[in-house]
Amino acid sequence: xxxxxxxxxxxxxxxxxxxxxxxxxxxxxxxxxxxxxxxxxxxxxxxxxxxxxxxxxxxxxxxxxxxxxxxxxxxxxxxxxxxxxxxxxxxxxxxxxxxxxxxxxxxxxxxxxxxxxxxxxxxxxxxxxxxxxxxxxxxxxxxxxxxxxxxxxxxxxxxxxxxxxxxxxxxxxxxxxxxxxxxxxxxxxxxxxxxxxxxxxxxxxxxxxxxxxxxxxxxxxxxxxxxxxxxxxxxxxxxxxxxxxxxxxxxxxxxxxxxxxxxxxxxxxxxxxxxxxxxxxxxxxxxxxxxxxxxxxxxxxxxxxxxxxxxxxxxxxxxxxxxxxxxxxxxxxxxxxxxxxxxxxxxxxxxxxxxxxxxxxxxxxxxxxxxxxxxxxxxxxxxxxxxxxxxxxxxxxxxxxxxxxxxxxxxxxxxxxxxxxxxxxxxxxxxxxxxxxxxxxxxxxxxxxxxxxxxxxxxxxxxxxxxxxxxxxxxxxxxxxxxxxxxxxxxxxxxxxxxxxxxxxxxxxxxxxxxxxxxxxxxxxxxxxxxxxxxxxxxxxxxxxxxxxxxxxxxxxxxxxxxxxxxxxxxxxxxxxxxxxxxxxxxxxxxxxxxxxxxxxxxxxxxxxxxxxxxxxxxxxxxxxxxxxxxxxxxxxxxxxxxxxxxxxxxxxxxxxxxxxxxxxxxxx
Amino acid sequence: xxxxxxxxxxxxxxxxxxxxxxxxxxxxxxxxxxxxxxxxxxxxxxxxxxxxxxxxxxxxxxxxxxxxxxxxxxxxxxxxxxxxxxxxxxxxxxxxxxxxxxxxxxxxxxxxxxxxxxxxxxxxxxxxxxxxxxxxxxxxxxxxxxxxxxxxxxxxxxxxxxxxxxxxxxxxxxxxxxxxxxxxxxxxxxxxxxxxxxxxxxxxxxxxxxxxxxxxxxxxxxxxxxxxxxxxxxxxxxxxxxxxxxxxxxxxxxxxxxxxxxxxxxxxxxxxxxxxxxxxxxxxxxxxxxxxxxxxxxxxxxxxxxxxxxxxxxxxxx
Numbered sequence: 004x005x006x007x008x009x010x011x012x013x014x015x016x017x018x019x020x021x022x023x024x025x026x027x028x029x030x031x032x033x034x035x036x037x038x039x040x041x042x043x044x045x046x047x048x049x050x051x052x053x054x055x056x057x058x059x060x061x062x063x064x065x066x067x068x069x070x071x072x073x074x075x076x077x078x079x080x081x082x083x084x085x086x087x088x089x090x091x092x093x094x095x096x097x098x099x100x101x102x103x104x105x106x107x108x109x110x111x112x113x114x115x116x117x118x119x120x121x122x123x124x125x126x127x128x129x130x131x132x133x134x135x136x137x138x139x140x141x142x143x144x145x146x147x148x149x150x151x152x153x154x155x156x157x158x159x160x161x162x163x164x165x166x167x168x169x170x171x172x173x174x175x176x177x178x179x180x181x182x183x184x185x186x187x188x189x190x191x192x193x194x195x196x197x198x199x200x201x202x203x204x205x206x207x208x209x210x211x212x213x214x215x216x217x218x219x220x221x222x223x224x225x226x227x228x229x230x231x232x233x234x235x236x237x238x239x240x241x242x243x244x245x246x247x248x249x250x251x252x253x254x255x256x257x258x259x260x261x262x263x264x265x266x267x268x269x270x271x272x273x274x275x276x277x278x279x280x281x282x283x284x285x286x287x288x289x290x291x292x293x294x295x296x297x298x299x300x301x302x303x304x305x306x307x308x309x310x311x312x313x314x315x316x317x318x319x320x321x322x323x324x325x326x327x328x329x330x331x332x333x334x335x336x337x338x339x340x341x342x343x344x345x346x347x348x349x350x351x352x353x354x355x356x357x358x359x360x361x362x363x364x365x366x367x368x369x370x371x372x373x374x375x376x377x378x379x380x381x382x383x384x385x386x387x388x389x390x391x392x393x394x395x396x397x398x399x400x401x402x403x404x405x406x407x408x409x410x411x412x413x414x415x416x417x418x419x420x421x422x423x424x425x426x427x428x429x430x431x432x433x434x435x436x437x438x439x440x441x442x443x444x445x446x447x448x449x450x451x452x453x454x455x456x457x458x459x460x461x462x463x464x465x466x467x468x469x470x471x472x473x474x475x476x477x478x479x480x481x482x483x484x485x486x487x488x489x490x491x492x493x494x495x496x497x498x499x500x501x502x503x504x505x506x507x508x509x510x511x512x513x514x515x516x517x518x519x520x521x522x523x524x525x526x527x528x529x530x531x532x533x534x535x536x537x538x539x540x541x542x543x544x545x546x547x548x549x550x551x552x553x554x555x556x557x558x559x560x561x562x563x564x565x566x567x568x569x570x571x572x573x574x575x576x577x578x579x580x581x582x583x584x585x586x587x588x589x590x591x592x593x594x595x596x597x598x599x600x601x602x603x604x605x606x607x608x609x610x611x612x613x614x615x616x617x618x619x620x621x622x623x624x625x626x627x628x629x630x631x632x633x634x635x636x637x638x639x640x641x642x643x644x645x646x647x648x649x650x651x652x653x654x655x656x657x658x659x660x661x662x663x664x665x666x667x668x669x670x671x672x
Numbered sequence: 673x674x675x676x677x678x679x680x681x682x683x684x685x686x687x688x689x690x691x692x693x694x695x696x697x698x699x700x701x702x703x704x705x706x707x708x709x710x711x712x713x714x715x716x717x718x719x720x721x722x723x724x725x726x727x728x729x730x731x732x733x734x735x736x737x738x739x740x741x742x743x744x745x746x747x748x749x750x751x752x753x754x755x756x757x758x759x760x761x762x763x764x765x766x767x768x769x770x771x772x773x774x775x776x777x778x779x780x781x782x783x784x785x786x787x788x789x790x791x792x793x794x795x796x797x798x799x800x801x802x803x804x805x806x807x808x809x810x811x812x813x814x815x816x817x818x819x820x821x822x823x824x825x826x827x828x829x830x831x832x833x834x835x836x837x838x839x840x841x842x843x844x845x846x847x848x849x850x851x852x853x854x855x856x857x858x859x860x861x862x863x864x865x866x867x868x869x870x871x872x873x874x875x876x877x878x879x880x881x882x883x884x885x886x887x888x889x890x891x892x893x894x895x896x897x898x899x900x901x902x903x904x905x906x907x908x909x910x911x912x913x914x915x916x917x918x919x920x921x922x923x924x925x926x927x928x929x930x931x932x933x934x935x936x937x938x939x940x941x942x943x944x945x946x947x948x949x950x951x952x953x954x955x956x957x958x959x960x961x962x963x964x965x966x967x968x969x970x971x972x973x974x975x976x977x978x979x980x981x982x983x984x985x986x987x988x989x990x
Contacts, residue, residue, distance in 0.1 A: 380795060382737045393739070400785060403771070403778040415774050415818075419825055422984055431984045434822060435977055441818040445811035448781060452788050452807050461795030462735055532769060535831040541770035542779065545756070546749035553745055557894050561726045570733035570890055572796040573877065584792075584800035592808045596966050 009055050010065040010082040013090060013135060016052045017128040020045060024124030031117025034109060039477070041120055042105040045127065049098035052131065056091025060084055061505040066137060073140060079199055081137035084506040085270065088346055089134050089262045095488060096254045096353040097127055103361050103481025104247040106474070107368070113160040126152040126251065133259050139188035139198040142263075146184065149259065150177040153252055157244040169239035176226050176236045183223025184263065190216040191271055203271045213274045220267040221283065227260035228316045231290040232625045238297075241309035242373065246364025249305060253312045254357035258349045261319055265345075268327065269510040277331040277426065284324030288439050291317025295446040296600050299453060299593045300621050302586040303373050304363050307454055308356065311399065314447060315352045318414070319345055321440060325417050326511075328433070332425055335513035340529050341417040342507045343500055343515055348410035350499070351492050355398035355406060358485040359454075362392040365478055366458060369471040375454075375586035380463035384471040389459040391482045396455045398489045400448035404539040404546075405493035409527070411444055416535055446593075453589045462580035494539045496527045587619055594621070602627060678764040681924075681932055682756065685765070688936070689755035693908035694718035694901065696947055703951030718904060725897035733794040733890050743790035744891065744898040750783035751905035760912045761935040762924035763834035772831040773821040777814060780865070783902070784810045791887030802886025805962060809864050809871060809883060812969035817861045819976035820854045823983050824917060827851075833916070841920035849986065853979030855918045860972035862910040864965065867903070869954040871965050874903075881959055908943075911950075915942045 023045050027037050059065075064083035072078040082090075104123070108116055129148035136142035154177070158170035190212055191203040208216065226233040241249045268279070294313030301307040322345035329338035363373075365388045372378055382389035398405035418437035424430040463469065474482065492499060497519050504514035515529050522528050528536040557563075572578060594601060602622040608615030647658070698718045705712035714720075732741070756767040757776055771779060788803035788810075825831045827848065828839035840851075864871040867884035877885055888899050916923060922938040924931035960968065 380735065382739060382793075383735075386738075389737075389739075397782070397785065400781070401778075402782045402785060403775055408775075408778050412774055412778075416831070419822065419831065422826060431981060434826075434980060434984065437822060438815050438819050438973070438977060441815040442811065445781070445814040448785060449807040449811050452785055452792075452803065456789055456792035456800070456803060460737065460739070460789060460793045461800065526769065528769070533830055533832060533835050535772045535774075536769040537772060537775050538770040541767070542753065542775070545753045545767070545770065546746065549749035549752045550742075550745040553748055553898065557726060557898075561894065562729075564729045564893075566729050566731050567734055568731045570735065570794050570796050572794075572798055572889060575797070578797055580795060582797040583795050584797075584804060589800065589804050592804065592963075595963065 008065045008067075008082075009059040009062065009087075010067055010080060010135070012055050013052060013082060013131060014067070014080070016048050016055070017131045017135075019048050020124040020128040020131070023048075024121040024128075027117040027120025027124075029117075031115045034116045037116045037120050038105050038108050042101050042108075043477075045124055046098045046101035046105075049094045049096075049101055049127070051094065053091045053094025053098065056087045056089075056094055057502065059087035059090070060502045062087075076138065076140050076198060078141040078144075079137035079201075080135045080141070081200070082135060084509040085262070085265060086134045088503060088506045089258060089349070090131065092258055092350055092353050093127070093130055093134065093255050096357050096485070097251065099481045099484035099488070100247050100250050100254070100357055100361065101481075102484060103250075103364070103478050106477025106481070107245070107247055107364055113162065114155070119156070119159060122152045122155045123248075126156060126256075130255060130259055134262060137200045139185075139192075139200070139203075143181070143185060143188075146181060149256065150174070150181065153248070153256060156248040157240050157252075159245050159248070160243070163243075166243040169236075169243035173236040173240040176233055180223045180226025180233065183219050183226065185223075187216050187219035187223055187267060190219060191267070200271060208272065208274070210274055210276060213272050214276060214279065216272055217268055217279050218282070220264055221286070224260040224264040224267075225286070225320075228257050228264070228320075229290070229294075229313045230286055230316065230320060231293050231313075232629050234290065234294070234313050235623065235626060235630060237313055238301075238306045238309040238623075241312070241360075242303055242305040246305075246360050246367060249308075250357040250360035250364075253309070253360055254353040257312060257316055258353060261316070261323075261345070261349055264323065265510070268323070269330070269342075275327055275331040277328055277429065280324045280327030280329075280331060281429070282324070283320050283327055284433070284436060287317045287320030287322075287324055288436055289317070290314070290320060291443045292439060293317070293600075295443050295450060296593065296597055297621070297623070298450040299446060300587075300590040300601065302375050304366070304375055304378070304454060304458060305360070305373060307375075307450060308359055308363065311447065311450055312352075312356055314443060315348065315356065318411070318440065318443065319348050319352075321436070322348065322410075322414050322417070325414070325421070325433070328421070328424065328429070329417075330511060334423070335511045337417060337420050337423075338511050339507040339513040339515060340413060340420070342511060343503055343529070344410050344413035344417060346503050346506060347413060347492075347496070347500065348407075351398060351406035351410050351489070354485055354488040354492060355395045358395040358482060358489060359392060359399060361478070361482055361485065362388050362395065365474040365482075366471075369473070370468055372465070372468075375457045377465045378458045378463075378468065379461045379465075379580060379583065380459070380468065381471055382459040384468070385459075385473045387473050387479055388482065391486045392455060392459065394486045394489050396451035398493065400451040401444040402448070403493075403537075404543040406489045407493075409493060409496040409537075409539070411440070412527075412537055413529065414440065416529060419535075449593065453586065457584070457586055457589060461583050464580045464583070494543055495524070496537075496539065497522070497524050500527070594619070600624070675764065677929060678766050681762050681764055682766050684932075685760050685762075686752060686756050689760065689905060689908055689912075690752070690901075692940070692943070693755075693904040694722060696908050696911065696943055697904040699944060700907075700947045700951050700954075703948045704954055707951055707955040718900070722897045722901060725892075725900070726894050728893045730893035730895055733796075735794050736890065737793055740790050740793040740890075741895070743786045743793075744895040744902070746786050747783045748898045748902045748905075750779050750786075751902040751909065754779050754909045755905055755912075757833060758909050758912050759834050759837045759916050759923055760939060762928075762932050763838050764924075765834055768832060768834045773825060773833055773836065774818070774831055776833070777817055777821070780906070781810065781814065783906075787887055787899070790891075794890045796890065798882070798886045798889050802883055802889075805883040806887060808962075809965060809969070812966055813861045813864045813972070816857055816969060816973040816976045817865075819973065819980055820858045820861070823850050823854045823976065823979045826980070826983055833913075837916045837920045837923060838925060840917065841923060841925070848983075850979040850983035851918065853975045853982060855914075857972045857976035857979065858914055858917070860968065860975070862914060863953065864969055864972075866907045866910055868950065870957040870960045871968065873959045876959075881962075883962075911943055911946050912939070915939070915946060
């Protein structure tokens with residue numbers, strides 16, 4: 004391509020993002036210049052990155068060495084098929100989000116637009132560099148840039164206490180994760196001190212050290228991705244951040260952690276042991292179930308989506324676990340099936356979750372309200388956002404014919420093969436895990452109906468909602484783009500999987516392309532048409548044709564008359580909007596059925612209360628089981644240390660004297 | 673690949689489903705009345721109802737959005753698709769590759785989401801109550817249904833419905849204990865999914881007990897007609913699915929035209945018996961409280977998982 008390698012083009016894109024960011028500082032207060040010129044240019048670069056990612060799929064790996072870095076360790080870069088998949092995800096998802104941001108960021112009280120522009124584009128560029136890094140040093144530098152820039156983006160509205168707190172929590176857990184990753188790289192060098200990934204690939208580790216590396220990677224990347232119990236930052240940081248930032252973090256940044264986990268466990272470490280897969284499967288299932296249950300009981304729309312992201316990351320981890328199990332027994336074709344499901348779910352989730360987060364942004368702009376209990380009926384005022392969000396929730400609920408279903412279908416197909424595993428009890432436990440995956444998918448439907456029904460349908464719960472307005476042209480463009488991605492990923496899985504084949508082939512030496520090529524492009528049959536097939540285009544077309552024909556026939560044979568009247572509602576027509584389910588009411592069945600899963604503080608009104616009130620507060624068990632004890636321990640240790648500090652110089656001198664004596668005793672020759 | 677006779681058979685199966693589904697609903701209603709010693713409504717009552725409803729004006733509530741008006745058509749489309757996929761008469765179905773057993777569950781799920789959203793759209797207390805309960809029943813029933821399909825898919829080594837049915841129809845007379853578990857679980861799930869006693873009662877408008885009826889309270893005219901028709905199509909699809917999976921004899925293999933013709937009376941007979949049994953179940957059971965539904969469907973789920981484990985433990989070499 005014009006004598007340039009794809010890797011060079013991606014580097015140029017990263018630099019261009021940085022330049023755009025810095026350009027924002029030229030006129031830090033000029034919102035029009037920054038939002039409507041710089042952000043769209045950033046979106047165009049995003050599309051370019053996506054296209055280069057597509058072009059690089061199937062091409063041989065490209066490497067480069069940059070002149071910057073440490074004196075004896077310059078930055079090594081490499082673009083292979085796995086990076087290309089995630090680069091295309093980053094490019095296409097960020098394009099929609101940047102276009103949307105052009106309409107979203109306005110003058111506010113928080114960070115100045117120019118600074119925001121720097122942070123935003125630094126965030127994009129560092130995510131791209133994470134994907135390209137080919138040595139531990141470059142990777143960690145990019146990883147930290149990503150963490151820091153996103154921290155500043157989360158705390159855009161830094162004048163609020165709780166937003167600052169959420170930001171610090173995020174920063175803390177990001178760094179706990181970074182320590183895990185750093186140690187993991189340390190283990191993988193095998194003590195040789197060569198931090199290039201190429202050296203790690205060549206290193207033969209003992210099974211024990213390989214396992215240590217894998218577990219450290221799972222913990223380190225899991226902290227970024229939001230695996231239980233390191234998920235606590237997600238539901239705090241997402242509501243705090245501006246919506247495009249939430250979209251970028253949830254849709255793209257979480258996937259860089261998945262990228263890292265895949266890179267370590269399938270590329271850098273050679274041996275795979277079956278119980279790694281079981282660990283990933285168990286953690287993934289716990290995360291998915293936990294995430295979806297909590298997402299159904301949330302009252303804040305962005306928290307709901309944050310927990311739903313935890314659920315989706317859990318499903319991705321389940322897929323990785325299944326891939327590891329198959330890979331450990333050298334059943335590469337099946338491992339490729341599960342890995343395809345993982346990669347597809349990454350793409351699908353990037354599309355629909357970004358879309359949904361951006362929709363909450365439009366709702367937030369139009370109503371200044373994040374609490375579900377104060378929304379409702381917005382489909383009448385915001386038809387564009389409402390109809391586009393509908394595509395998002397159908398994909399999010401994992402239903403045909405949109406994107407979320409394809410990956411869940413592939414994952415379940417993978418589970419159906421697990422009885423062929425040559426392990427005496429594993430082959431019985433794993434199929435049952437599929438039941439939990441289905442439960443999670445069905446509960447996700449519940450959460451999505453709650454999200455959509457309470458925000459967009461019904462009567463408006465507050466009078467102020469009458470003034471809500473639809474999204475502006477830039478916002479609409481971003482939403483339409485992401486909807487398009489969601490629909491296309493949903494109805495045309497086969498062409499996409501043919502491209503993804505290069506990545507699975509690189510990691511596992513097997514792919515689905517050979518079987519898919521035998522069938523038509525409209526058909527998804529990963530093993531054979533007799534075994535299982537799914538044709539989303541036909542599903543969509545049938546429903547659409549039946550819809551049209553029925554509509555036409557009913558009108559032709561009967562009539563199309565419509566009258567308007569008051570709702571019937573069994574005759575109780577005095578009901579106001581308050582009689583509808585609140586967010587808490589809608590999830591009451593879940594709280595009741597899964598009561599032990601939640602930590603609830605409830606207040607019920609008594610029969611004779613003059614002013615009865617009801618309240619329920621659902622809290623995270625992990626917060627009370629893991630984090631508060633650690634915080635208390637830290638507090639009590641520091642309290643003990645405070646006791647040493649009396650503030651009198653004589654006491655301090657005595658401490659030095661005693662230390663000196665002890666040292667003399669210990670260090671006697 | 674797609675034969676002409678297969679296409680004819682497909683169109684014929686869809687037409688038969690559209691035609692027979694209200695009749696099945698009418699037949700169940702009639703049997704119920706007999707068993708409860710009431711005088712029975714006419715067998716063709718559902719057709720009169722549909723005709724009457726199509727003739728009536730649609731009265732839309734003031735707060736109804738366009739989603740509310742589109743939903744009945746979408747739900748109807750989903751159910752027609754479901755009926756096209758389920759092998760009712762023959763296993764030579766050009767539509768069958770569109771969706772296997774797992775995708776069929778997804779199609780039902782899509783219809784469920786739309787009906788729940790439509791229930792919430794007008795913003796009445798009953799509508800949201802119905803939507804919430806429908807999603808509750810849905811997330812309890814779906815895993816059990818999937819586990820049933822998993823068991824069958826492991827027996828047939830395929831998730832494609834025609835392949836499963838062909839495998840089960842042509843097996844030697846070996847008794848699969850796993851199929852018994854799966855069959856009971858499937859019956860439980862079908863009762864819940866089709867809003868029948870003991871989970872829901874299609875004949876009630878009592879506020880405390882409604883699920884399905886609560887969601888469609890605001891519908892009228894052609895919209896209501898389509899929803900009622902879609903509900904009967906769903907019952908038909910589930911019945912045919914149960915018959916095809918657990919009593920697959922008589923379904924025409926491939927494109928045998930005579931077998932196809934012979935399959936029709938057999939199907940009607942099987943549906944008549946199935947409908948009578950359904951009415952029997954509905955007569956001897958009382959509707960349970962909504963919060964007993966998790967126990968009921970949890971039992972179904974456990975039975976389905978047992979079926980799967982039995983399959984893996986005992987029958988792995990059969």
